Amino acid sequence: MRLALAIASFVVLIVHGVVFYNQFFHRWEQHQTAYFEQARSLSKNDAERAELEARSPRVEQTIVTSFGDTHVDRCTTCHMAADDPRFAGHAEPLKAHPYSAAMGDVQRNGRWERRHKFSDFGCTVCHGGQGRGLENVYSHGEDEFWPEPMLGYVTQATWRKDFTPHLKGKEYMEANCAQCHTAEDFAGTPHVNRGRKLFYAMNCYGCHKIDGMSEGTLGPDLTEVGHKFKIDYLWESIVEPRANLATSFMPKFNLNDADVESLVIFLKSRRGVNFAETTLDRYKAHIANVAVVIPPGTAGEKAGEQLIADRACTACHKLRDKDGGIAPDLSYEGLIRDNAWMMDHFKNPRSRVPDSIMPTFRFPEEDFTRISSYLQTLKAPPPPAATAAAAYKELCERCHGEKGDGNGKVAWYIDPSPRDFTKAGFMNSKPRDRFVASIQNGVGGTSMPPWKNVLKDEQINGVLTYVLTTFTKEPQREVKPHKVPQQNPVASNKESIARGEGIFLERCTGCHGRKADGKGPNSLDILPHPRNLRNSWFVDTVPDNRLFDSILYGVQGTAMPSWIDYGLTQENVGDLVNFIRSINPKTARSQYARN
């Protein structure tokens, strides 16, 4: 028993000792001690020697913030003599970094001066590797999971050892040079330049996209390929395209090793960003890239037309023969929307159509004015359609669908969804006047625009008749008048609104949501979706009697039940209406507010 205890305690002691040794006795300390000793023997005077005597081993680090992410380079902890020219002929790690005229180093008075000072550039900016590491396996990037091993020095052909000999050599470091030296003919990066030429010469650009260089879409985007993959993976992907993706249809190109090497170095230099840029530079460059150059003196409409083309509005919208298939048709915009509506909508689409998915583009105000002035010129009505069916096809089908079921090609992106004309329950329970008004004046706060300037009254009637006969099919029933007050009989005051809110929270939130934005827990399963009652542009156009009718007697063809059956009285509904009105103030509509 005591023997076991003695053995166990010694095992613990040994383990402790090993851990202690590993933690507090580092190889870099030995390197530093060796450096101090050798430097002492090389010193020319006592002051230098005393200076070296006074130094003790410690972690040396350079923090470089000028090149992208902050680099913390502790390389000089071992490579102490990197900047000490007396150690030029020594062995690593105590070897002076060579000077090279090609790198821009100059000799003055018999003394070399570096162009790329280590205090400014650190080490990993050029070499790669893990600057924070203090053991070879980490600092040189030998760790398999470190994304940037020392370029051309450490290779990680973990799955294909036969590539390793190809992947060594200082020319691989050109990929890092090219992070700042981006000029196409920069003399210091011949391999990158050659790779760039090959990228075009071998038609790589036909399938692959690199931002600013090519637009191919068949193969993977290579814009950030150097950031994502190590050189061994790049090499393998070129010489054996199907090695990693069995379904790849990339051809095996006839390239010699030198070509592949140049391509790998070129691809490794594609990082999507480059070290010489800050985020602000990138943003400015991006703006410059997407900036639309308008020749001075161009009239507002002309400039607007160019802006619409260059800003790719038709990536979503339709304008004449160009159709993005996501957003409404702009072809008759001048007849549909006025200037104020457009400017509001540009600055924040949600200010006019509260559930719009259109992004808020941060173009200069001047551009919005130009686009708007161009759209205002689109005042030519469509050629008069021979039949109502043709008019429906031209103007309505995009949203309401070929079959009139509210399932047009852009319907999925439009909220509230386009009306489904096949729901006879709804179509037959509403007076014809209401449909005519909706077509003529549009529906506020939705994507349904006013058509009165596009279609003449008889055309509107024709289209409506066409819709009712073709899609709704069931003949119009006589609408039985409901007993609802014209005006809300309950005076709007604090108590009434509070009562209304109470009823709303109790009865309505399941579908209309606690925020009354039509996004309650049941709303997803319900088509058409429940109304967004914070859509002021819509709610304000609905008179009291229609609200009363919809609440008390329900909305046929939708999930809205007849609340009179659930015991709501006129007074209750009056309170509810007051509550709904109170969350849609008629004034002070901020463009940033959700409604």
Add this chain to the structure above:
Amino acid sequence: MAEASKAPDKKEDVSRRRIFSWLASVGLFGSAALAAVSDWLFFKPQVTYGPSARFAIGKPDEFPPGTRISRDVERVCIVREGNRLAAISTTCTHLGCIVGISDTGFSCPCHGSRYDQDGTVTGGPAPKPLPWFKVTLAPNGELEVDKNTQVNPGTYFTV
């Protein structure tokens, strides 16, 4: 005979047990002591983030005689008079603002501490003069300032 042989056996047995327990306690107490030492050593970080206290400032030619250059990143003022060079801290000894260079020496913008050319306090709330740091010449021909080592005011490095 049996009795006789048993007695020394027992004695030996006891001493063996004592040796084992002695060894066990050496092992346990030794590792406890080692753990205590290493825990103690762990308190002091080997390296912290932040700019190195020892940094290169450039070649002596970059500082012609008469220079007084304030380096705000490293918070030192490089002073060169003739062929003598020194690095004076520009961190105010009062509350740590960066002092500016004025005609008479240094002045702190925060609470109006004033120092003369050598960093000696001439007015304001500063309790101590500005420290001077050691300047050395690195093997690559660049000057190095070591903010870990203070020197007496008036100690210049001769270029």
